Amino acid sequence: MLKSILGGVTAALMLSSAASATDLIIYHNWSSGPEVAALNVLKDGLEAKGHTWTDIAIPHDTGSNVNLMNLVTGGTPPNVFLESSPGVYRDLAGLGLGRPLTEFFTEQGILEHYPTSVVSSITVDGEIMKIPTAIHIDGMAYYNMEVAKAAGVDPASWDSIDAMFADFQKIREAGYIPIAIGGQQWQVGYLTHALAAATGGPAFYNALYGAEPDPAVIDSAEMRTLLETLRRFQQEADEGSVNREWNVTTNMVITGKALMQIHGDWMKGEWTAAGKVAGTDFGCVQIPGAKAVPVTVDSWGILGGQPADVDAAELDFAAVVADPEIQAAFASAKGSTPTRLDAPAEVLDACSVEVLHILENADHQVPNPHSTVDADWQNSIWDVVFNFWSDPSMTVDDAIAQIQENYDIILG
Amino acid sequence: MSQFSVSERAAASGVMSQTRAPYFVRKKKGITPRTIAILVFLSICALFFCVPLYVVVVTSFKTMDQIREGAIFSLPTIWTLEAWDHAWNHACSGIKCDGLKVGFWNSIFILFPSLILSISLAMVTGFALALWNVRWAGAFLFLLFICAFVPFQIIMYPLIVMTTTTKIYGTLWAVAVIHAVLAMPVLTLIFRNYYKDIPTEIMSAAMMDSGSFWRIFFEIIVPMSGNILIVVLILQITSIWNDYLIGVTFGGLTGQPMTVNLANLITISTGTTNYAHNMAAALLTAIPPLVVYFLVGKLFVQGVTAGAIKG
Numbered sequence: 001m002l003k004s005i006l007g008g009v010t011a012a013l014m015l016s017s018a019a020s021a022t023d024l025i026i027y028h029n030w031s032s033g034p035e036v037a038a039l040n041v042l043k044d045g046l047e048a049k050g051h052t053w054t055d056i057a058i059p060h061d062t063g064s065n066v067n068l069m070n071l072v073t074g075g076t077p078p079n080v081f082l083e084s085s086p087g088v089y090r091d092l093a094g095l096g097l098g099r100p101l102t103e104f105f106t107e108q109g110i111l112e113h114y115p116t117s118v119v120s121s122i123t124v125d126g127e128i129m130k131i132p133t134a135i136h137i138d139g140m141a142y143y144n145m146e147v148a149k150a151a152g153v154d155p156a157s158w159d160s161i162d163a164m165f166a167d168f169q170k171i172r173e174a175g176y177i178p179i180a181i182g183g184q185q186w187q188v189g190y191l192t193h194a195l196a197a198a199t200g201g202p203a204f205y206n207a208l209y210g211a212e213p214d215p216a217v218i219d220s221a222e223m224r225t226l227l228e229t230l231r232r233f234q235q236e237a238d239e240g241s242v243n244r245e246w247n248v249t250t251n252m253v254i255t256g257k258a259l260m261q262i263h264g265d266w267m268k269g270e271w272t273a274a275g276k277v278a279g280t281d282f283g284c285v286q287i288p289g290a291k292a293v294p295v296t297v298d299s300w301g302i303l304g305g306q307p308a309d310v311d312a313a314e315l316d317f318a319a320v321v322a323d324p325e326i327q328a329a330f331a332s333a334k335g336s337t338p339t340r341l342d343a344p345a346e347v348l349d350a351c352s353v354e355v356l357h358i359l360e361n362a363d364h365q366v367p368n369p370h371s372t373v374d375a376d377w378q379n380s381i382w383d384v385v386f387n388f389w390s391d392p393s394m395t396v397d398d399a400i401a402q403i404q405e406n407y408d409i410i411l412g
Numbered sequence: 413m414s415q416f417s418v419s420e421r422a423a424a425s426g427v428m429s430q431t432r433a434p435y436f437v438r439k440k441k442g443i444t445p446r447t448i449a450i451l452v453f454l455s456i457c458a459l460f461f462c463v464p465l466y467v468v469v470v471t472s473f474k475t476m477d478q479i480r481e482g483a484i485f486s487l488p489t490i491w492t493l494e495a496w497d498h499a500w501n502h503a504c505s506g507i508k509c510d511g512l513k514v515g516f517w518n519s520i521f522i523l524f525p526s527l528i529l530s531i532s533l534a535m536v537t538g539f540a541l542a543l544w545n546v547r548w549a550g551a552f553l554f555l556l557f558i559c560a561f562v563p564f565q566i567i568m569y570p571l572i573v574m575t576t577t578t579k580i581y582g583t584l585w586a587v588a589v590i591h592a593v594l595a596m597p598v599l600t601l602i603f604r605n606y607y608k609d610i611p612t613e614i615m616s617a618a619m620m621d622s623g624s625f626w627r628i629f630f631e632i633i634v635p636m637s638g639n640i641l642i643v644v645l646i647l648q649i650t651s652i653w654n655d656y657l658i659g660v661t662f663g664g665l666t667g668q669p670m671t672v673n674l675a676n677l678i679t680i681s682t683g684t685t686n687y688a689h690n691m692a693a694a695l696l697t698a699i700p701p702l703v704v705y706f707l708v709g710k711l712f713v714q715g716v717t718a719g720a721i722k723g
Contacts, residue, residue, distance in 0.1 A: 025665065028506065031676040032684055036504045043507060056665050057506025058672065059679035070661050073572050074581040247685050251480050273684040274480065 022313035023052045027078035029059050034269050038334035045320035051313050079303050084371045086124045099304030100127040110322050113340045117365035121297035130299030131318045134336035138294040139194020141285050142267050143260035144253050147176050160289035171259050180258035182249040183241040188389045189382035197366050199225050201291035209369040218404050227396045234389050268335045279350030296368040380406035472691035479687050495688035505676040515673030522587050526652050530592035538603025560597035582664025590658050606640045642711040650701045670697050
């Protein structure tokens with residue numbers, strides 16, 4: 001504590017004396033090794049501006065952030081909080097504690113450096129409310145290069161999902177599981193929206209997972225393709241896939257039991273923790289032939305209604321997070337991808353470079369449902385597709401009928 | 413006691429239907445089918461708890477490389493205390509990586525005020541309700557009884573507002589007060605039922621000698637409460653130590669108990685999982701109540717049965 005205060009004071013003296021030192025309370029749910037390393041990158045940046053960082057970590061899921069609202073109710077709200085769910089920002093705005101950042105980002109000229117999906121993820125009801133800190137792609141295919149070589153296949157050459165499935169027999173004959181899948185509801189839900197983007201493209205995806213879903217897509221050709229593709233993945237799931245954690249599944253690929261896994265690219269952390277190198281030991285490609293990729297954006301929010309000096313310090317924090325150099329350092333520590341397309345590429349690994357390359361195309365990306373869609377609607381889709389997944393006798397028509405019924409109840 | 417007799421009956425009915433041997437034959441033999449059945453049943457019960465515990469303990473001594481291989485029942489190839497050291501000294505809870513020991517001391521500081529406050533409050537209330545003529549005592553007891561069934565989550569929000577108004581939100585005292593208030597219904601009922609059976613002669617004599625509420629309480633009632641105090645202590649230590657929600661809600665920025673540290677360590681969103689660290693951390697968190705059980709477990713049974721015989 002003393003050390004950090006001294007560090008902050010020295011840094012403040014070295015910089016101009018105009019910035020006054022303020023203590024910011026930073027609330028988040030990150031405690032694993034790579035996450036803490038990434039937080040320290042931000043902390044150093046904040047201290048270089050003369051402020052101090054008071055940390056509070058409480059585990060929670062996005063979308064049900066009761067603890068944050070409890071702190072607000074108790075009169076001890078944090079200044080900065082890691083939160084993606086738009087509902088929380090609406091609640092805070094209702095309490096007069098929202099802090100729109102549209103003006104800040106426009107003045108700083110940062111917005112044009114963000115991929116389009118990032119900009120839509122950080123916008124709540126027309127105002128920019130969040131500071132994007134990290135990007136993850138929800139459906140990347142990570143494969144074991146040694147296994148690919150042994151089986152004589154090259155996942156990078158697949159140009160469609162059909163081409164991928166066509167090689168599966170060859171992989172099985174070589175003695176490997178072609179694709180490792182964790183059969184939990186949320187994992188199947190993530191696979192579903194990744195496939196919706198990959199097979200249906202942005203228009204279909206946004207009609208299904210956008211802020212205002214369009215009922216016309218529920219019974220459409222794209223929806224049928226999506227569910228049929230999902231069924232093919234289910235047929236390929238290995239025996240142990242039921243209720244298997246994603247990281248246990250990743251370990252099957254790391255240890256060479258399976259060739260590949262399609263999941264969020266936070267998988268990279270498991271690979272790195274096992275001492276593997278992107279581009280040498282494992283490769284990463286988007287879902288073969290994908291029309292678009294879903295982008296998860298982890299974002300910070302800052303507290304409004306504060307005195308001028310605290311508000312200035314909070315904006316300093318926003319500037320630290322948005323800084324391209326810090327973005328690159330943060331991403332390489334966390335195993336994520338920078339939110340800025342102009343982040344210096346030399347410190348990034350092969351997979352992050354690939355992701356930034358994909359994201360340069362504005363039409364090839366869509367935001368993760370959690371940051372845009374009604375939570376009930378999202379849950380109801382998960383529910384139906386997981387039933388569909390678990391019961392091979394359920395037909396595409398059954399699933400569509402259920403989704404339609406849920407739409408009528410929730411949004412109709 | 414009751415568990416044993418139930419298992420005995422269950423085992424006996426299973427065997428009897430097959431053999432129908434007369435009773436005196438079995439008396440001669442040392443080991444009867446009945447004993448075997450009981451032993452098998454009890455072993456299965458023990459295995460039910462011991463197998464997961466075995467996995468947790470063994471995993472906490474393994475290296476991550478071995479855990480990745482997936483054989484969860486195998487013994488560690490290299491025994492290492494690294495996970496235990498990491499969990500206690502270096503595990504991160506947010507940006508602070510000082511291990512579970514931070515939360516351990518917080519939990520200790522939460523435990524003692526909470527224990528003293530909750531038990532003393534319930535003891536006095538139970539004493540008053542059982543042995544003094546309190547107006548509306550019946551209605552009050554009934555209310556307490558109803559309160560015992562109100563889930564904490566329902567009244568969490570009003571409690572936050574109340575502790576904020578009294579300026580104790582976010583401190584250790586808020587946690588202790590909430591623990592005391594929430595435990596009060598059940599604890600009061602326990603004390604009240606225990607004191608109810610104190611012979612009226614003792615109370616009459618005490619009334620003649622002094623008649624002071626507090627003197628009778630301290631000089632006669634407290635010395636007689638040994639057994640029941642042990643029972644309540646164990647109940648409360650376990651529930652306060654294992655509590656997560658009250659600590660995380662009312663502990664504020666600095667007063668978070670060990671369970672929150674543990675949850676931070678184990679709940680991962682996009683990070684990596686180190687199972688050895690998790691297992692060691694879970695065991696470290698579970699040890700303190702276990703120690704209490706081992707130290708006073710015998711007294712606990714005495715306390716429960718003492719109440720049972722009297723009642």
